[in-house]
Amino acid sequence: MSNVFIAFQKNEETRGIIEAILEDNPNAVINEQPAMVKIDVPGSMTIKRSTIEAKVGRTFDLQEMQIHLITLSGHVDETDEEFNLSWKH
Helix, strand or coil: CCEEEEEEECCHHHHHHHHHHHHHCCCCEEEECCCEEEEEEECEEEEEHHHHHHHHCCCCCHHHHHHHEEEEECEEEECCCEEEEECCC
């Protein structure tokens, strides 16, 4: 099974996003670098708006992630509630 991944700039604004991704994806592996954080997950990754909102303490539009996004790998399926990465066959 191939990994999907997402990488963000490492800053205060991404801390809650990263915590939410790790909470929602128990198989996630985090790789922290000085200026970025990369998160790998086998098969698929789900990022839930509700979990991010709980972590950052405010309403959150999933499109806000793109401000801090460096790169990602996988097919994107996005709704107002979830951002999903997977390798569809």
